[in-house]
Amino acid sequence: MNFELKVWRQDGPASKGRLESYRVEGIDGDMSFLEMLDVANEQLADQGIRPIEFDYDCREGICGSCSLVIDGVPHGPRKGTTTCQTYMRHYEDGQTIVIEPWRARAFPIVRDLVVDRSALDRIVEAGGYISVKAGSGPDANAIAVTKQDAEIAFDAAQCIGCGACVAACPNSSAMLFVGAKAAHFAHLPQGQPERLKRAVMMVDAQDEEGFGSCGNHYQCEAVCPKEISVSYIAELNADYLKAAVTTDQLATLPPKLDMEE
């Protein structure tokens, strides 16, 4: 198969970007979308054109590196599927495919299709963990967790941190990412002591990083490669609200985080 690619090219964060058109030839339906781009890059190299830069690593849908907006949709057309597991058999020979990076104020472009997603790490840094030192946990079976809670926690914990939710959101909100992380711990007994503090710290961090607020568009859930539910955002909002009216939780927060909202 052959394709017409329209690809976002941008040398660096401060440069101007533009869509460039390239033709890629000899593509097999069993190639993944990223393998198609590998072939395109070999063909560009033969023409002396700088390769298209894009992020990838595991190429099996779990590391969360790949991050392409394909024909306007983060991770492309297949539901619950990352770009690296999208196969060219789903495309028509001769089709034009538009490839763009994640676009959000909090994700500056590094080069071409590569963006800086370190803002997501900083949200986790703000409280996306249970504070436990190595060696200090009790016996693993000391605290029972209902099967149902363990399943819900797992569903939320599946987030791969790719940022597609942000790229899809008209407000560039990271609330699905934050909600998933918070819900992972909120559904486990081990996560209770820091639960409300965590909600506040992470939501405030996402605001400070320049992500927008959730406007209930649900685009995030639609593109999430792990099909994480927006209901976690509602749970997070409830915890955030609860923190605002629960004084003993406020006492544990640093002074700058008084609950204006």
Add this chain to the structure above:
Amino acid sequence: MIPDARIPSGPLSEKWTRCRADLSLVAPANRRKYRLIVVGSGLAGASAAASLAELGYEVDCFCFQDSPRRAHSVAAQGGINAAKNYQNDGDSIERLFHDTIKGGDYRSREANVWRLAEVSNEIIDQAVAQGVPFAREYGGLLENRSFGGAQVSRTFYARGQTGQQLLLGCYGALERQIAAGRVRMFTRTEMLDLVVVDGVARGIITRNLVTGEIERFGGAAVVLATGGYTNAYYLSTNAAGSNVTATWRAHRRGALMANPCFTQIHPTCIPPSGEHQQKLTLMSESLRNDGRIWVPKAAGEERPAAEIPREERDYYLERMYPAYGNLGPRDIASRAAKRVCDEGRGVGALGRGVYLDFEDAILEQGRQTIEDRYGNLFDMYERITGEDPWKVPMRIFPAPHYAMGGLWVDYHLMSNIPGLFVIGEANFSDHGANRLGASALMQGLADGYFIAPLTVGHYLAEVRPDKADIDSPEFAETEAEVRAGIEKLLATKGSRSVESFHRELGQILWDECGMSRTAEGLAGAVESVRKLRAAWTEDVRVTGEAEEFNRSLERAGRVADFLEFGELMCRDALTRDESCGVHFRQEYQTPEGEAQRDDEAFAHVAVWEWQGPDAEPIRHREELDFEYEKPSSRSYK
């Protein structure tokens, strides 16, 4: 040449306890005076960086990915072993030790393996406390399954994403220490060399993968947690970025490399579909718990699976290994698959595949049960192959997956270069000639949470290293060599792509240093790799500039190292005149075609010393003593 392995004296079961009691300590107030370097942020690296920081050390942690959460540990599917005996099925530290030693075909150190089994229980406690959502039973307690060649149920798992969930636990711990200001995290930063000053590891040279800037980092000790090297085969289950560069460059600076030919070929991967393919996808071998593996009895069979009657199918693992059936160890399952395919009975377009069939499991247990257990794996298979495994049996084929070999370390996980520690898959220590399923996660976390944080402290307390001086001549010289290497790659301006060299190297290694090896083939492979390396020097095409975001250059540096390392893999396989574990030399097999060990001549670790790019390396031996576990024939019949 090989330093003492510092294995504590006394009975096996007391060695780690004694070692811990004897370790020197750094006073809490003094710990912040030491800056430590941790390279890699997978299970081993992230857990070590976080745990060292929790103790009060200042840590610099590096990863080449854009976030520490993306290290390839994230892709481990099946589970993590521990000797908890929660299932009351007779498991114990002793039994986990025994299984690991036997699984490794008596080519690992007893003391290390015992410690691994001992520490395994603490890992599960730690992970649960961090909120790792392991599978649970209805009573709320942890569920276990039997996995990859074990006769007890000791594997803890989080659906098919155990590695991801454990890594997120470490990553959370790491982020917590970053927030506390004790870890400085350097993402998109690749270690390109080790700096050795007066024979001691004192720092690293890195390249910032965004700007191309070359930087020096000094520390009181360097911990490498940079994973395995099976991308030497080009096609493997590893992530595209997984590489041998950090350990290989340390090797070139004097660190010894042990057992590099011990590379595990995983039996349950999705078969390759064509030339273009860049990686192979593994499917959890937990699938073997319920799936039955078969090929047609007749070579050249062309009917689709459903039309082949049962009596014309060969369930070859059940036939050859009745006691373990489809659950035998990885090396045995992989080699059996290769054998039936070599006989012309392979299935699929390229004849490189065997069926993994759930028909009977669905009939016996119902579709819902199978869907609960493997639903996500069935979906993944369908996504990749375009075939529906509910209708036609899956096709699987072996693929390179894990490196048991790696840098040599002593019982403290320190290499022969004082101050250089190596943990996780990057070292050679615990799995001998074959790793059991669900043991990689166990080892990475044992090293990172519970061993290295103590033994690194001991080193600091004993040596009291002063502050590393990054303006010293050694740092300057090492940096200059790194820069020269990059310039040379860019200056070649040849006509062949980096990928084409890597693909060719991979083919040589797969053919001659893969599942089945011969002296003749390996000797030829050493020459072929050398020729390929000569061609690389003349003709490689690396595009772009040094001081920019340049993936072509990144990959070129890694492939250059694989081209040197691949030769050592072949030499190691060539000089080990026996078959053991994954290392199957055709000359050494029993009449039934099973691996034949030679304990007289080869009950040792092969330890290689670098002599220069075109000189023959020196092969040293660390003899293995089996006080406790008498080597026996590794029968799974």
